Amino acid sequence: MFFSKAGKAAVEWARGTKVPYKEFALTLEKIEDLSGKKKIDELAQFFTKVLDFSPDDLTACVYMSVNQLGPSYEGLELGVAENSLIKAVAKATGRQESTIKTDLRAKGDLGTVAQQSRSKQRMISTPKALTVPTVFKKLTEIAKLSGVSAMNKKVDAISGLLIACEGIEARFLVRMLAGKMRIGLGEQSVLSALGYAFTLSSLAKNEKKVSGEKLDSLKDANVKRVKTAYCECPNYDRLIEVALTEGVEALVEKCKLSPGIPLKPMLAHPTKGIDEIMRRFRDQTMTCEWKYDGERGQIHKREDGQIFIYSRNQENNTTKYPDIIEKISTCIGEGVESFIVDAEVVAIDESGMILPFQVLSTRKRKNVTDDNGVKVGVFLFDLLYFNGEPLVREPLRKRRELLRSNFKKIEGSFYFATSVDTNDTDEINAFFDEAVQNKCEGLMIKTLDTEATYEISRRSKSWLKMKKDYVDGVGDTLDLVVMGAYIGNGKRTGVYGGYLLGCYNPATEEYETPIYYQFDPTLKPDDIFAPHLVFEVKCADITISPRHKAASGLSEDGKGISLRFPRFLRIRDDKNAEDATSSEQVLEMYKNQELSANQKIEKEEDEDNDEVEEEEKEDIDELNKTNTSEGSSKENPAKTEVKEENKNESPKKPSPKKTEKKSRAKSSPVKKADQKKASVASIFSSSKTAKKEEMELKKETVSPNKKRQSPSTSDSEDSNNEDSGKKRQPAKKRSRVIVDSDSD
Numbered sequence: 001m002f003f004s005k006a007g008k009a010a011v012e013w014a015r016g017t018k019v020p021y022k023e024f025a026l027t028l029e030k031i032e033d034l035s036g037k038k039k040i041d042e043l044a045q046f047f048t049k050v051l052d053f054s055p056d057d058l059t060a061c062v063y064m065s066v067n068q069l070g071p072s073y074e075g076l077e078l079g080v081a082e083n084s085l086i087k088a089v090a091k092a093t094g095r096q097e098s099t100i101k102t103d104l105r106a107k108g109d110l111g112t113v114a115q116q117s118r119s120k121q122r123m124i125s126t127p128k129a130l131t132v133p134t135v136f137k138k139l140t141e142i143a144k145l146s147g148v149s150a151m152n153k154k155v156d157a158i159s160g161l162l163i164a165c166e167g168i169e170a171r172f173l174v175r176m177l178a179g180k181m182r183i184g185l186g187e188q189s190v191l192s193a194l195g196y197a198f199t200l201s202s203l204a205k206n207e208k209k210v211s212g213e214k215l216d217s218l219k220d221a222n223v224k225r226v227k228t229a230y231c232e233c234p235n236y237d238r239l240i241e242v243a244l245t246e247g248v249e250a251l252v253e254k255c256k257l258s259p260g261i262p263l264k265p266m267l268a269h270p271t272k273g274i275d276e277i278m279r280r281f282r283d284q285t286m287t288c289e290w291k292y293d294g295e296r297g298q299i300h301k302r303e304d305g306q307i308f309i310y311s312r313n314q315e316n317n318t319t320k321y322p323d324i325i326e327k328i329s330t331c332i333g334e335g336v337e338s339f340i341v342d343a344e345v346v347a348i349d350e351s352g353m354i355l356p357f358q359v360l361s362t363r364k365r366k367n368v369t370d371d372n373g374v375k376v377g378v379f380l381f382d383l384l385y386f387n388g389e390p391l392v393r394e395p396l397r398k399r400r401e402l403l404r405s406n407f408k409k410i411e412g413s414f415y416f417a418t419s420v421d422t423n424d425t426d427e428i429n430a431f432f433d434e435a436v437q438n439k440c441e442g443l444m445i446k447t448l449d450t451e452a453t454y455e456i457s458r459r460s461k462s463w464l465k466m467k468k469d470y471v472d473g474v475g476d477t478l479d480l481v482v483m484g485a486y487i488g489n490g491k492r493t494g495v496y497g498g499y500l501l502g503c504y505n506p507a508t509e510e511y512e513t514p515i516y517y518q519f520d521p522t523l524k525p526d527d528i529f530a531p532h533l534v535f536e537v538k539c540a541d542i543t544i545s546p547r548h549k550a551a552s553g554l555s556e557d558g559k560g561i562s563l564r565f566p567r568f569l570r571i572r573d574d575k576n577a578e579d580a581t582s583s584e585q586v587l588e589m590y591k592n593q594e595l596s597a598n599q600k601i602e603k604e605e606d607e608d609n610d611e612v613e614e615e616e617k618e619d620i621d622e623l624n625k626t627n628t629s630e631g632s633s634k635e636n637p638a639k640t641e642v643k644e645e646n647k648n649e650s651p652k653k654p655s656p657k658k659t660e661k662k663s664r665a666k667s668s669p670v671k672k673a674d675q676k677k678a679s680v681a682s683i684f685s686s687s688k689t690a691k692k693e694e695m696e697l698k699k700e701t702v703s704p705n706k707k708r709q710s711p712s713t714s715d716s717e718d719s720n721n722e723d724s725g726k727k728r729q730p731a732k733k734r735s736r737v738i739v740d741s742d743s744d
């Protein structure tokens, strides 16, 4: 019998044996401290060694690197609630839960706490070394536990695993279980590392020595192969199997789109009007389609007859729509064996009239037996795969022809998206109005012939969206991650009074923060959440704010962007935190808005007569003016409480037009914006009350500065004493979140 201090053992890994979990954990530890491409190189080195020593373990290693237990569309999720993890750590280390919580508050990361707790522990014997496949298998078992005492069983299983962990292993095991690795390594980096590793391993096998530019170009070619294959076939099991058996060169040919495997949908760019559309699609043939406001539905039929419906997020929604599955055969033409169609699923009434999105959102999400009282219509707009052949590289005109000739409109169930092929601005304008009258959000405008392929997972410039609410506003709504919340007071006692929201920066794979959340310390929320819940928010405009921290690297002076008069629209169940609006998108919206504001000023100066029609715009301009000066206010930053700004909704004070134009032009952050690349973190007040307040505030005219008390400052002082460091996982439909349904 001997005593050993955990965490000191050297890693033993012989060729032909299983990959030691410690080797994996040490790799992650290194990656945590590296930046940019070095992260990819480090992971590639590890994968290369796996390919050499234990190729059968590569799939498990890759899944663990992206913190998944299988293809995302299979939906096996690891995320274990923090409280259960604390229990498991306590159980495994013999420490009190309360002590662990105290440590957690100090360190802000349960993984580090688990590691330290394990290192302090003296053990009777060194546990048998864990391997990647055993940990992967155990994690899968844990994720699959269900039923009454599932949580207790999970705690037991996790503590069992933790007991077998040494030092650094515990840190990453706990982080994986918590659903966040915190090493800034996203899917794209893992795919690149895989491409590098296949290159290096094949060179080594063939005893070839290549370096410099030549090596880089070989790596790049393989990264492209891996990424193309993964785009069409997002399944690592299949991808790695093909690469191992047939070589990386076979990937693109062998990992094609196939029904039953969802793909990431093509996305659209927001625009604010016909001018922009005409500019972007100058000499292209294009089509305008109604933009339905429902839920994206990718419908797959395999050759064996099985049908699946996937969400925007590749979630399997098949059991949500048994009514669609039942009726789909009626809309399929003769000789159709297999397909993937892209469509919008929308709530409709008995007569086939389109109903608002809110009606659809009342439909049960899983295992529905009938239409659940919410009748839906499917509006088909694209065909991506047909009878054994992917069509994504064909132009839209051809895809649409095949769609229309092989599927049928079925009244009350299946329709083709209403469209008109035109370049005529008057016609487009009329069609837009018609779409809006028919309860659509606006139009989708798409290229038909040139640059008209289906770009999987891309936000493409070949699809433009033009929405009714945003023709004069910022172009689109934002989908932001709930990072924290402020406990409400006054009218909002018992509910949250405001939220701290953030966008996602895929380049750093962070939510704009030096740790994981980044915000001005005076904006510290009462409760901090793990990135999970996504809110769709609309706002009057986007401005520079000294209060909201910008992403490092994107901003030169540390200033961020914030939202003015943000309003909650809905919870985006169909988006993960990483699908939130990106920093880059926010910046783009900001710049576009400023661009068109300037154009508007010029125009207004030309057309001084249209005072009456301008009335509504004036309101917005008035907001802009107030906002801009607030946003860049330096004299009194502490009073620029965003939470309050939102509460104040839209204070209006009529002002002479000329002065208004001048002052806005002067204080417009447009020029500054050119050097500023920033990201948003903003708070807004939840909306039912906000709407009411908005009405009240419209009646009175109050100086914005006077209204600003600092509830969030005092709140955050309180929260300093309490457990402000903790991260909670808000339930998707948390009851304290007020959902506004009248904002459309």
Ligand SMILES: Nc1ncnc2c1ncn2[C@@H]1O[C@H](COP(=O)(O)OP(=O)(O)OP(=O)(O)O)[C@@H](O)[C@H]1O
Residues within 6 Å of the ligand: 265, 267, 268, 289, 290, 291, 292, 293, 294, 295, 296, 297, 312, 344, 381, 417, 444, 465, 476, 477, 479
């Ligand atoms: N005719 C159509 N063609 C394509 N998409 C359509 C059409 N009608 C409705 N849609 C829906 O519009 C969506 C694109 O616009 P929307 O603003 O709703 O995007 P989103 O889901 O909020 O995502 P993001 O804001 O990230 O683009 C598509 O994903 C699709 O669900």
Ligand SMILES: [Mg+2]
Residues within 6 Å of the ligand: 292, 293, 294
């Ligand atoms: Mg939508």
Ligand SMILES: [Mg+2]
Residues within 6 Å of the ligand: 476, 477, 478, 479
């Ligand atoms: Mg959107």
